[in-house]
Structure formats: structure tokens, C-alpha cells
Amino acid sequence: MADHVYDVLVIGSGPAGESAAIAASKANLRVGVVENRPLVGGACAHKGTIPSKSLRHVIRQIIHYKNSTLFREIGDSRRLTYPRILKSARQVIPKQVELHTNFYVRNRINLHIGQASFIDANTVSVSVVDGARETFTATNIVIATGSSPYHPADVDFNHPRIYDSDTILDMQHTPRHIIIYGAGVIGCEYASMFSGMGMVVDLINNRDRLLSFLDDEISDALSYHLRDSGVTVRHSEEYAQIEANQHSVTLHLKSGKRLKADAILWCNGRSGNTDLLNLEAIGLQADYRGNLEVDKRYRTAVDNIYAVGDVIGWPSLASASFGQGRAVSSIIAGVEIPPVDDVPTGIYTLPEISSIGKTENELTAAKVPYEVGRAFFKNTARGQISGDDVGMLKLLFHVDTLQILGVHCFGGEAAEIVHIGQAIMQQPGEGNNIGYFLNNTFNYPTMAEAYRIAALDGMNRINRL
Known part of the structure; x- marks a missing residue:
């Protein structure tokens, strides 16, 4: 006989698991959550989004302070170490x-701390803290176990100079020179943070440009500002091996290059946390990165078992995970809602990046007649006041209908600013129109005013004013 019986059992308490559990509870279903950490929140709260973005915020404050005339007048030269900033x-x-x-x-919602593993499609065994095992049965099971940094077998992550994106948040020294292998979102974020602290940074990219899913102009701007801050970006490189000793770490690249530094941060992908779930017992198989395949209703190959969040791969964003969790519980409760789609991108580099909609390359390939409107933050009063005068807002819109097709932002508060454009893009019919920004008044001075400036710039280009 089972120790616990539920309508919905959620495995994992990160953004996806939490929102799934709460939505199921509000639908009057009996809900239980199993979490293998001693505290709730998942990697998002403990090892990923929250601590890394908090670290970025502190570093950004330090940069603003050091760049101010007040700091130079005071002449405070005390060095802020990485452990102090991390604390x-x-x-x-x-x-x-x-x-x-x-x-x-x-x-x-009943919360159970322990490691879950499947017995069958309706039964889960949980190893609790004191070593005992409890049995759970559920009509529906939601896998929301998240992901962890990918570890290739030939890299010794136990070495004190070799870090991944989890363990870097426990580093207790301040490297003068750090290598970051992997120039995806996480790699670029840490490259900008560490260079902002004054470290020498080598960023190794195994592709030919940074974050190629971005609009080219935004990707180029990121590349320029990383290099301008002192980051050495090396494209089209792959590692051959890593050597580490008590004093340094050396990265050997397949191109023959050898890079020596005080530490290395490995940021080359993540793997779904499925290895301890005993998926074989229910006939499920994860892919080579530990991710689960689901349909548009977040259902796996087993009818009553669903998966949401990072464990299903792209887009692997906390914001999307919250939406997926809510969606899957609505589906289980019999309320069909559309899957999470059109998710804005938020990249917390210094300066940050955010976008939604189509890029210029995508519109050109689709032969869509579009025009561009830009607003440079250096020309806005708020940007000059706050010191966030690097970057721009870029609007892509249809030449004939004036429908907004894409919003791309690089600079201070980009991840906030993008939501104004997102709200207008979601309006039905003629409500999605660049004219909204021309015909409405924005507070002055604000960063949001960039939308009016960009809209005026775009309309000037098609000679409609």
C-alpha cells in the first residue's frame, strides 16, 4: 500500500515544478511535490538564475561606482575580491x-524531500533524508527535475581550478586570468561579469560568431563591447584537453593553441537531470543530453507522465518554465491552453540583451518587406543620467501594414524594456502597429521613451512623416 496518494505528483520544485504544483492545487487536485534538495527553488534559486543575476547586479553597481567622478574624487582603491562580492x-x-x-x-501542497525513482507509471519510490523509502502513487506525474552543467568524461571537475556554472558560485579565490570555455548565454554572461571585475578573460567559442540566434546587429554589438571591456574572444575553437596543477590550468585547443590561466570555467551546455529517475521502469529513454521528448501538450511517450522545464531542453529559461508548469497542470485538469511560445530572450551580459520576434535575417529569408527603426541610448536623457548610455532599441516592422515584427534591445534594462514591445506585438489585428509609439505619450526622462524615438526613426525611413 502506498504511503501517499495524489492526483498529481510533481518531481522537482524549480520554476516549472512550482508553477505546475500551484496550478494543479488551484484546480482542486491533490498535489504532492518531491524535491531532492533540502530547500525548494531548484537550480534556479540555488545555482543558476537568482545567484548569478544577483552577482551580476553587484558587479554592475561596482562598475557604475568606479566610473563615477565621485569615486575618482574619493580615491578609494580598496580591492573587492570575488568571495566578498559573492557573499x-x-x-x-x-x-x-x-x-x-x-x-x-x-x-x-505537500512537500517531500528525497530522491524520486519510478517503480511503474503510477508509482514512485522516494529515498528520504534518514535513508528510509516511501512509496507514492499518482494518477498523473510531472517530471520537472531541471538540468545540470554538462560534464565531459575527460575533464576533472574535482580539480580546484576547474569550475562549471554551478561550482563557480562557490569559488573562494579571485583569479587574475580566467578561461571560459563555451560562448553560449552563460559563458557570455560570466565573461562580461569577470571582465567587469578586472580579470583577464579568454572566451572560447566553438562557433564562428557569438549567440548566432540573435539579430546580427545585436550579436555584433555584444562582440564589440566584450572586446572593448578586455575580453579576448576566440571563435571556431575546440578543446583537445585540459591540464591543471596546483598553480595554473592550461587549455589545449585542437588548433594547436595553448592557453594558460589561473582557472577555467566550463560553460559548454547542460544535461537534463534524469539519470536517477529509473526511467527504464516506465519505458522512457532520455536523449544523449538527458532531456525528455514531449508533445505539444507536454506529454511524454507514457500517457500519464508529463515533463516541463529545462528537462525538455529548449528554451531552457526560467520564464518559460513557469509558463510550461502552469500549462501542463491546466491540461491535466481538462483545460486546454496553448503551449508556451514566443518567449522573449533575456541575456544578462553587461550590458544586457533582450529580444522577441523575428530577426533581420529571418525576415530577409522569408522575403518580408520590412524597415528598421533605431533609438540609441546615448541620445536619451535617461541613459545619460543613469550612465546606461551604451546600447540601442531596434524595431523591425512591416513596410505596408506597420505591424511590429521584431524587437531587439541591447543595453541597460533591456530585459525590462522589451516587454513594452512584446505587449503591443500581442495585440490582435491592427492593434499591433508601430503607430502606437507615435500616438502615445511616454514619461520623460525614461528608457521606455526609446520606443517613440525608434518609431520616429523607422517612419522617417519610409517617408511617411
Whole structure:
């Protein structure tokens, strides 16, 4: 006989698992959550989004302070070490844990701490903290176990100079020179943060350009500003081996190059956390990166078992995971809602990047007649006041209908600014029109005013003003 019986059992308490559990509870279903960490929040709260973005915030404050005339007048030359900065950044984690724990309490969701593994499609065994095992049965099971940094077998991640994107948040020294292998989103974010701290950074990219899914102009801007901040970006390179000793680490590349530094950060992909779930018992098989395949309703190959969040791969964003969790519980409760789509990209480099919609390359390939409107932050009063005068807002819109087709932003508060454009793009029919930004008044001075400037610039290009 099972120790616990539920309508919905959620495995994992990160963004996807939490939102799935709360949505199921609000649909009057009996809900249980199994989490293998001692505290809720998943990697998002403990090892990923929250601590890394908090670290970025502290570094950004330091950069702004050091660039101010006030700092130069004071002449404060005290060195802020990485551990000191990290200690400040980590203060947000207990607040997040308390916040998310209260969500479960308020929604009367039973939380169980332990490692889950399948017995059959309706039964899960959980190894709890004291070594005992409990059995759970559920009509529906949602796998929301998240992901972890990918570890190739020939890299010794136990060495004190070799880090991944989890362990870098525990580094207790301040490298003068660090190598970052992998120039995806995480690699670019850490490259900008570490260079902002004054470290020498080598960023190794195994492709021919940075973040090729971005609009070319935004990708080029990121590349320029990384190099301008002192980052050495090396494209089209692949590692051959890594040697590390007590004093240094050396990266050997297949091109023959040898790079020596104080530490290396491995940021070359992530793997779904499925290896401990005993998927064989239910006939499921993860791909080579541990991810699960699902249909548009987030259902796996087993009818009553669903998967959401990073464990299903792209887009692997906390924002999308929250939406996927809510969607899957609505589907289980019999309310069909569309899958999470058209997710804005938020990249927390210094300066940050955000975009939604089509890129110029995509519109050109589709033979869509479009025009571009730009607003440069250096020409906005708010950008000059705040010091966020690097970057721009770029609007892509249809020449004939004036429908907004893409919004791309590089610079201060980009991840916030993009949502204004997103809201207009989601309006039905003629509501999605660049004219909205021409015919409405924006507070002055604000970063949002960039939309009016970009719209005027775009309309001037097609001679309609």
C-alpha cells in the first residue's frame, strides 16, 4: 500500500515544478511535490538564475561606482575580491527560499524531500533524508527535475581550478586570468561579469560568431563591447584537453593553441537531470543530453507522465518554465491552453540583451518587406543620467501594414524594456502597429521613451512623416 496518494505528483520544485504544483492545487487536485534538495527553488534559486543575476547586479553597481567622478574624487582603491562580492550576492537566496516555501504552505501542497525513482507509471519510490523509502502513487506525474552543467568524461571537475556554472558560485579565490570555455548565454554572461571585475578573460567559442540566434546587429554589438571591456574572444575553437596543477590550468585547443590561466570555467551546455529517475521502469529513454521528448501538450511517450522545464531542453529559461508548469497542470485538469511560445530572450551580459520576434535575417529569408527603426541610448536623457548610455532599441516592422515584427534591445534594462514591445506585438489585428509609439505619450526622462524615438526613426525611413 502506498504511503501517499495524489492526483498529481510533481518531481522537482524549480520554476516549472512550482508553477505546475500551484496550478494543479488551484484546480482542486491533490498535489504532492518531491524535491531532492533540502530547500525548494531548484537550480534556479540555488545555482543558476537568482545567484548569478544577483552577482551580476553587484558587479554592475561596482562598475557604475568606479566610473563615477565621485569615486575618482574619493580615491578609494580598496580591492573587492570575488568571495566578498559573492557573499553580498548570495544574500538573496534565503529570501527566495522563504518566499517559495510559503507558496507551498499557502496552497496546501505537500512537500517531500528525497530522491524520486519510478517503480511503474503510477508509482514512485522516494529515498528520504534518514535513508528510509516511501512509496507514492499518482494518477498523473510531472517530471520537472531541471538540468545540470554538462560534464565531459575527460575533464576533472574535482580539480580546484576547474569550475562549471554551478561550482563557480562557490569559488573562494579571485583569479587574475580566467578561461571560459563555451560562448553560449552563460559563458557570455560570466565573461562580461569577470571582465567587469578586472580579470583577464579568454572566451572560447566553438562557433564562428557569438549567440548566432540573435539579430546580427545585436550579436555584433555584444562582440564589440566584450572586446572593448578586455575580453579576448576566440571563435571556431575546440578543446583537445585540459591540464591543471596546483598553480595554473592550461587549455589545449585542437588548433594547436595553448592557453594558460589561473582557472577555467566550463560553460559548454547542460544535461537534463534524469539519470536517477529509473526511467527504464516506465519505458522512457532520455536523449544523449538527458532531456525528455514531449508533445505539444507536454506529454511524454507514457500517457500519464508529463515533463516541463529545462528537462525538455529548449528554451531552457526560467520564464518559460513557469509558463510550461502552469500549462501542463491546466491540461491535466481538462483545460486546454496553448503551449508556451514566443518567449522573449533575456541575456544578462553587461550590458544586457533582450529580444522577441523575428530577426533581420529571418525576415530577409522569408522575403518580408520590412524597415528598421533605431533609438540609441546615448541620445536619451535617461541613459545619460543613469550612465546606461551604451546600447540601442531596434524595431523591425512591416513596410505596408506597420505591424511590429521584431524587437531587439541591447543595453541597460533591456530585459525590462522589451516587454513594452512584446505587449503591443500581442495585440490582435491592427492593434499591433508601430503607430502606437507615435500616438502615445511616454514619461520623460525614461528608457521606455526609446520606443517613440525608434518609431520616429523607422517612419522617417519610409517617408511617411
